[in-house]
Amino acid sequence: MDIYEILWILEPLAPLLFIGLFLIWMFHDIPKEDRPWAILKRRITGNLNKDEQESKKERSDQRAELTMLASRFAFTNVPRHLLRLAIVVLVGGLVYGFVILLPMDTSDWKPVDATISDTGITDTWCEENYYGGCHYNGHFPTITFTWQIDGVTYESERYTFFPVNLSSDAKVVEWLEPFSEGSAATAFYNPDDPSDAVLITHDLLEAYGYTGNWIGTICLSIFCLPIPLMLWITVLRFERALPEHRGKRFKLSINKPSEDSFWNIPEEALQLQKQARNQYLKQNYEKFGDSFQEAMEMTEQLDAETEEISGELGNFHIIADGVEKEIKVKSVGELFRKIGYIFEDSGTLFLEDSKQDGRRLDFEFRDEDFIVRELNGEDLVLEETLGEEGGYGRVLEILKNALAKTTEEDEEWWS
Secondary structure (H helix, E strand, O other), rough: HHHHHHHHHHHHHHHHHHHEEEEEEEOOOOOOHHOOOHHHHHHHHOOOHHHHHHHHHHHHHHHHHHHHHHHHHOOOOOOHHHHHHHHHHHHHHHHHHHHHHHHHOOOOEEEEEEEEEEEEOOOOOOOOOOOOOEOOOEEEEEEEEEEOOOEEEEEEEEOOOOOOOOOHHHHHHHOOHHOOOEEEEEEEEEEEEEEEEEOOOHHHHHHHHHHHHHHHHHHHHHHOOOHHHHHHHHHHHHOOOOOOOOOOEOOOEEEEOOOOOOEOOOHHHHHHHHHHHHHHHHHHHHHHHHHHHHHHHHHHHHHHHHHOOOOOHHHEEEOOOEEEEEOOOOOOHHHHHHHHHHHOOOEEEEEOOOOOEEEEEEEOOOEEEEEEEEEEEEEEEEEEEEHHHHHHHHHHHHHHHHHHHHHHHHHOOOO
């Protein structure tokens, strides 16, 4: 094997060697453990450091919460309608871009000898192009050229469909060197309209690149298809947890703007969603792993939406930042959400009409945690300091227990 054969074998490896050396130079100031390949190795082997483990746990918790939150759409047509809409938007965007850009595909135009009659520099481009209108404050080359078809001479100033905007006039002069005045050039004319010609051709793919339509297409693909698709698949899993009910679909009704929530879910659908969530949790206990607690807390919050507050207990008085208000709710979950929206620094929820003399919950929010107190008249029943992690699940539990005590006391009084 001679030296030429060795070089021929090594030739494909040269770019890889260059890239490797470039990466080593680019990351030479970064600690070894923070370099991308070191991070990738730790992820593959599972030997993560403390920060990476916390980040992984946080992502896992978020996925668990979002998974359970998707159950709110089970037994409804919302995921299917969203998926259909996403497909229509994606296909429509592609078709629209194709229809708009197809006339600017000049890759199949025929070559013809042309003569450059004039060149120049302008700060404004107003020729016909995809963008429409004029473009200002630029450095645009101008070219006027002529050509002949069947003895007829044509002239045009539009040498391309897409404006060439350079960084300076000096760059324009340099760019125009191949198109000196009086020189010969090759133009490309439209076979269907010989009066239409350009000096620079573009195919459809290049047109997408020039206009940025490929970016829009990618965005449409990312946001308009995978998210509804994942929602639909997740909802299907919940519905399959109750095979005897999986074919049921309930119509959502839109609430008035003054209502707390955007739509209203029928009671039967809420009960099926509750059953599906609990069955899904039982079937996928190991799948959630360390994030099972977060999935459970989200489930409890969603289940609270099905726990109706009966009788006069649906009307509550609260004090939010020193101002007393009355709120009306239908479920424990709605009450939980409303006090979360209304209370900012502090607040009191009265569970009985006797207010200060009856059972109530006091909330005090601080920078990193908050305090919940349950009082019955002057007696302190409970006081807990909670953090954000797991705290809201505990607040819901305290609220439900306090409401249960209030209901029991009312029943004992009437009996």
